[in-house]
Amino acid sequence: MSPGGAVVIRLYKVCKEFTAGRTAVSDVTLNIERGEFALLSGPSGAGKTTLLRILFGQEAASSGKAVVNGRNIHRMSGAHLAALRRELGLVFQDARLIERIPVIENIALAAEVCGIARSDARRRASELLELVGLEHAAGELPGSLSSGERQRVSLARAIANDPVLLLADEPTGSLDRATALEILHLLELVNEAGTTVVVASHDAGVTSLLGCRTMRMNEGRVVEEVRPEYAAALAAG
Amino acid sequence: MSWGTLAGQPISYYFRRAFDSIFATPVIAGVTITSIAVSVLLAGSVLLVGSNAYRLVASWGAEGVDLSMYLRAGVDDGRVVELKEQLAADPAVVNVYFISNDEAWMFLAQNLGDSAELLDGLDASILPASLEVTLARTLDADEIEAKLAEWHAWPEVDDLQYNREWTLRFRSALGIVRWVAWALGALALVASIIIVGATFQLAVFSRQEEMEIMRLVGASGMPYWGPVMLAGLIQGIVGSAAAVGLLFLIYRGTAGPLVGQLPMLKGTLAYLAGSQYMTLIIWGAVLGAAGSWLGMRRFGAWK
Numbered sequence: 001m002s003p004g005g006a007v008v009i010r011l012y013k014v015c016k017e018f019t020a021g022r023t024a025v026s027d028v029t030l031n032i033e034r035g036e037f038a039l040l041s042g043p044s045g046a047g048k049t050t051l052l053r054i055l056f057g058q059e060a061a062s063s064g065k066a067v068v069n070g071r072n073i074h075r076m077s078g079a080h081l082a083a084l085r086r087e088l089g090l091v092f093q094d095a096r097l098i099e100r101i102p103v104i105e106n107i108a109l110a111a112e113v114c115g116i117a118r119s120d121a122r123r124r125a126s127e128l129l130e131l132v133g134l135e136h137a138a139g140e141l142p143g144s145l146s147s148g149e150r151q152r153v154s155l156a157r158a159i160a161n162d163p164v165l166l167l168a169d170e171p172t173g174s175l176d177r178a179t180a181l182e183i184l185h186l187l188e189l190v191n192e193a194g195t196t197v198v199v200a201s202h203d204a205g206v207t208s209l210l211g212c213r214t215m216r217m218n219e220g221r222v223v224e225e226v227r228p229e230y231a232a233a234l235a236a237g
Numbered sequence: 238m239s240w241g242t243l244a245g246q247p248i249s250y251y252f253r254r255a256f257d258s259i260f261a262t263p264v265i266a267g268v269t270i271t272s273i274a275v276s277v278l279l280a281g282s283v284l285l286v287g288s289n290a291y292r293l294v295a296s297w298g299a300e301g302v303d304l305s306m307y308l309r310a311g312v313d314d315g316r317v318v319e320l321k322e323q324l325a326a327d328p329a330v331v332n333v334y335f336i337s338n339d340e341a342w343m344f345l346a347q348n349l350g351d352s353a354e355l356l357d358g359l360d361a362s363i364l365p366a367s368l369e370v371t372l373a374r375t376l377d378a379d380e381i382e383a384k385l386a387e388w389h390a391w392p393e394v395d396d397l398q399y400n401r402e403w404t405l406r407f408r409s410a411l412g413i414v415r416w417v418a419w420a421l422g423a424l425a426l427v428a429s430i431i432i433v434g435a436t437f438q439l440a441v442f443s444r445q446e447e448m449e450i451m452r453l454v455g456a457s458g459m460p461y462w463g464p465v466m467l468a469g470l471i472q473g474i475v476g477s478a479a480a481v482g483l484l485f486l487i488y489r490g491t492a493g494p495l496v497g498q499l500p501m502l503k504g505t506l507a508y509l510a511g512s513q514y515m516t517l518i519i520w521g522a523v524l525g526a527a528g529s530w531l532g533m534r535r536f537g538a539w540k
Binding site: 056081157161 | 249250257452453456458
């Protein structure tokens with residue numbers, strides 16, 4: 001049995017208030033099971049990004065309980081947080097690549113920090129570049145890539161260590177529709193390979209096509225949940 | 238930890254990432270190395286000038302403290318030899334020689350020159366014979382006074398004279414040189430830390446985004462901060478080596494003309510000793526590593 005059992009994310013009455021008094025996340029309770037593909041939707045400022053940041057330990061919840069892959073991440077820091085992050089894959093809207101090193105090194109580095117030998121890490125990075133269709137760009141610097149290509153590199157880096165859970169924050173936010181669909185397709189492939197995927201997106205036009213479990217957020221709360229069977233039916237038309 | 242790995246990563250990982258970061262931002266690396274070089278040059282200059290000044294001042298008293306031990310009239314030659322041997326055996330004494338009445342008379346006459354006729358009608362026996370003693374430079378004022386008291390008690394000794402004022406001034410001058418060197422050294426230290434600290438903040442700031450990404454992909458502990466510290470260490474060594482080389486060139490360029498202008502400096506000027514070189518290089522390396530650490534702390538990357 002894996003550390004988290006059947007449930008990869010367990011949130012119970014999670015709240016996040018910032019010092020200015022603004023409430024970003026309010027009383028969120030939800031479970032996401034292993035192998036699920038889940039979508040957090042809602043307008044900008046709804047609390048999606050903050051919720052994701054709580055899940056990967058970038059923000060600490062003000063109250064409530066957050067368990068990710070069997071670990072209570074409340075006030076987790078240092079080596080424990082790093083160990084958790086090595087089990088996760090993260091994708092951001094702005095790709096967040098290290099600009100001074102080639103594309104292949106950006107991916108290999110994620111594997112290397114997990115203790116994988118450099119040669120194996122580079123081999124793994126090459127395979128992932130092939131998977132995302134960027135094998136030709138291995139030696140290029142991220143600055144020479146388009147937004148869509150950068151996002152694909154970011155995705156390849158996120159799955160370099162075969163993560164249990166992939167968290168993607170607005171992965172299609174800066175992309176045109178066709179490129180956004182490519183990225184969503186890649187995320188579906190990752191999910192089909194067994195990784196739990198949680199995507200936060202405000203782009204209803206694109207994400208409605210996913211046909212996955214969708215949790216709509218507004219003003220820090222989950223205000224509506226659409227189960228996958230309904231979402232799939234909606235997506236089908 | 239097995240040979241070749243550190244905190245689960247091969248040693249090559251640390252060096253590769255350290256050199257990558259240095260070569261990826263050559264301008265910032267250049268500024269960092271220059272700031273360390275300036276700091277070490279400052280410290281090295283203080284060390285070089287201070288050690289030479291100390292050596293110069295010390296050379297003024299290189300012969301030690303001279304004193305004249307005047308003997309009473311009638312002390313026979315055999316006893317004089319015994320006293321001389323007794324003094325020579327004293328560890329506080331560097332040198333001792335005897336001046337008889339006749340030799341003292343002769344020196345006086347020579348010193349008087351044209352006025353030597355003043356001595357007409359006088360006899361050499363009016364001048365006391367003496368033992369001229371040179372005391373070790375390491376003796377402090379109290380130890381000198383103790384020796385004088387001991388010797389003054391000898392029945393053959395009529396009087397003891399030495400240039401107390403000169404000795405005190407000389408020792409005071411040595412003390413001042415030492416304190417000035419320490420003060421300038423401390424100033425150089427503070428200036429170094431400020432300069433290098435500010436520069437490394439710039440360097441770490443330029444890598445903040447990268448360090449944040451590293452953290453997001455799960456890097457932590459030594460594999461996370463080790464390359465940054467190592468980069469600082471390498472830049473520190475390069476900067477301090479450059480400073481020591483530059484200091485040597487400056488010394489070579491100025492020592493010769495300086496001795497030409499001030500012949501008294503001949504034989505006393507010297508470049509830094511091997512241990513001082515190493516101290517400066519190590520100081521540069523420590524500055525580099527400490528600068529990286531301060532920079533990481535400043536931007537919250539040290540966690």
